[in-house]
Amino acid sequence: MPLQPWMKLISVDDHLIEHPRVWSDRLPAKFVESGPRIVDEPSPSGGAPIQVWYYQGKRFPAIGLNAVAGKRPEEYGIEPVRYADMIPGCYDPKARLVDMDLDGVYAAANFPSFPRFAGALFTAEGGDMELAHACVRAYNDFVIDEWCATDPARFIPLVVLPWWDVELCVAELERTIAKGAKGISFPENMVPLGLPSLYTDHWEPLISAAEEAGLPLCMHFGSSGSPPATAPEAPYAVTISMYGTNLMSATAHLLFSPVFHRHPNLKVALAEGGIGWVPYLLERIDGTWERHRWYQNVVKDVRPSELFRKHIYGCFIDDTFGIRNRHDIGIDNITWECDYPHSDSYWPHSRAYAAKVLADVPDDEVHKIVETNARRLFGLPGAGAA
Amino acid sequence: MSTGGAAAGREEGVDIAADDWVEQDLLTRGLAADRLAALEAETRAELTALRELPNPDGAAVDLLERRLRAIAASRETIVTASGPSR
Numbered sequence: 001m002p003l004q005p006w007m008k009l010i011s012v013d014d015h016l017i018e019h020p021r022v023w024s025d026r027l028p029a030k031f032v033e034s035g036p037r038i039v040d041e042p043s044p045s046g047g048a049p050i051q052v053w054y055y056q057g058k059r060f061p062a063i064g065l066n067a068v069a070g071k072r073p074e075e076y077g078i079e080p081v082r083y084a085d086m087i088p089g090c091y092d093p094k095a096r097l098v099d100m101d102l103d104g105v106y107a108a109a110n111f112p113s114f115p116r117f118a119g120a121l122f123t124a125e126g127g128d129m130e131l132a133h134a135c136v137r138a139y140n141d142f143v144i145d146e147w148c149a150t151d152p153a154r155f156i157p158l159v160v161l162p163w164w165d166v167e168l169c170v171a172e173l174e175r176t177i178a179k180g181a182k183g184i185s186f187p188e189n190m191v192p193l194g195l196p197s198l199y200t201d202h203w204e205p206l207i208s209a210a211e212e213a214g215l216p217l218c219m220h221f222g223s224s225g226s227p228p229a230t231a232p233e234a235p236y237a238v239t240i241s242m243y244g245t246n247l248m249s250a251t252a253h254l255l256f257s258p259v260f261h262r263h264p265n266l267k268v269a270l271a272e273g274g275i276g277w278v279p280y281l282l283e284r285i286d287g288t289w290e291r292h293r294w295y296q297n298v299v300k301d302v303r304p305s306e307l308f309r310k311h312i313y314g315c316f317i318d319d320t321f322g323i324r325n326r327h328d329i330g331i332d333n334i335t336w337e338c339d340y341p342h343s344d345s346y347w348p349h350s351r352a353y354a355a356k357v358l359a360d361v362p363d364d365e366v367h368k369i370v371e372t373n374a375r376r377l378f379g380l381p382g383a384g385a386a
Numbered sequence: 387m388s389t390g391g392a393a394a395g396r397e398e399g400v401d402i403a404a405d406d407w408v409e410q411d412l413l414t415r416g417l418a419a420d421r422l423a424a425l426e427a428e429t430r431a432e433l434t435a436l437r438e439l440p441n442p443d444g445a446a447v448d449l450l451e452r453r454l455r456a457i458a459a460s461r462e463t464i465v466t467a468s469g470p471s472r
Binding site for chain 2: 083087092345
């Protein structure tokens with residue numbers, strides 16, 4: 001069995017659901033009413049009251065990730081959406097550890113839910129930006145001081161930043177690094193958020209700070225708030241199927257950009273997008289670079305696929321095609337994800353399923369994929385040499 | 387799951403008769419309990435088969451017993467959950 005009992009599975013993509021007091025416990029008193037808070041509302045279907053977030057007076061019906069995904073606003077709230085319906089591992093880190101033990105998962109990095117995967121809600125909603133800034137800080141304090149502090153060896157802190165102001169981003173990054181942050185949940189694309197792209201100099205101070213501290217930019221698909229919908233009439237299944245293409249776009253955007261040339265030690269982790277597409281896209285990008293780099297503002301002497309292998313990590317749950325083609329992706333570039341507590345995850349069979357998917361992979365490669373690549377990505381002890 | 391069509395033009399019977407909370411989002415307590423029950427049945431069957439061998443591997447038996455205890459611990463948190471304090 002290539003997945004040996006002594007190998008410690010590290011998931012680079014799990015999710016937490018913020019409990020109702022994450023912000024009210026931490027915001028200054030003047031912001032508690034306008035900051036994120038949970039409100040009980042009568043259920044339209046007559047069942048138990050539903051619970052929704054309110055922020056700056058605006059109602060946000062989904063307390064769980066995408067609990068209303070694929071529905072129009074007028075359909076929101078037709079189902080009972082309550083914390084009591086969730087498994088406690090969603091919002092309680094002690095219960096999460098129990099579930100990780102059962103699942104055979106040693107450690108995990110968790111993305112936020114209510115603030116959106118990269119915390120972009122506080123940027124996108126605008127309004128009172130002093131409050132928004134306090135909300136970003138409160139989330140980071142929660143994730144480091146409360147969630148990850150439950151077991152610092154097993155929870156890997158990902159922080160979010162006040163994207164609307166790069167100087168504030170740098171300050172918040174430095175503040176959270178001092179508290180133990182290990183990664184930045186970074187939007188897969190800034191442009192849909194109304195912010196400058198990675199082709200500008202705008203983000204240089206932040207990326208320099210991340211590079212210097214060795215923190216990866218963790219880009220979860222959907223974190224730009226721009227889902228790959230094909231038509232208003234198309235079922236949401238189309239969008240779900242295509243979400244990984246957002247990370248294909250992010251990869252091409254990064255590899256032709258100045259980012260990796262300016263930041264030779266920067267690491268980027270692509271979350272929940274699978275890996276099977278990587279060989280095709282790198283072949284396509286390299287071919288484009290071969291033919292078309294001469295007349296464009298593209299670095300001429302480094303192949304994009306070399307940059308990928310040096311800087312970018314992908315992850316998978318059940319991408320058997322990607323595992324078969326792992327050498328064309330790069331053994332050192334593949335990590336594993338669990339996606340708990342989403343129903344896409346194989347919990348409580350995640351370890352057994354990983355063993356099945358990796359059954360034909362040599363032990364040393366499995367060890368890199370499930371554990372040591374993630375250790376290297378997040379700067380955790382025991383990474384060994386790449 | 388919604389078909390995503392315009393409200394006025396949506397056809398009856400096109401939507402799947404299950405909400406997306408169950409189908410594509412968080413593990414519900416019910417779904418998690420179902421998965422735990424399936425894992426427990428598998429584990430008990432493995433344990434029984436192992437114990438019926440002439441010379442059962444003690445370490446393997448111990449591992450399966452630990453897994454059963456982990457299943458019980460997880461079920462306990464799920465069954466007793468009433469949501470976080472407010």
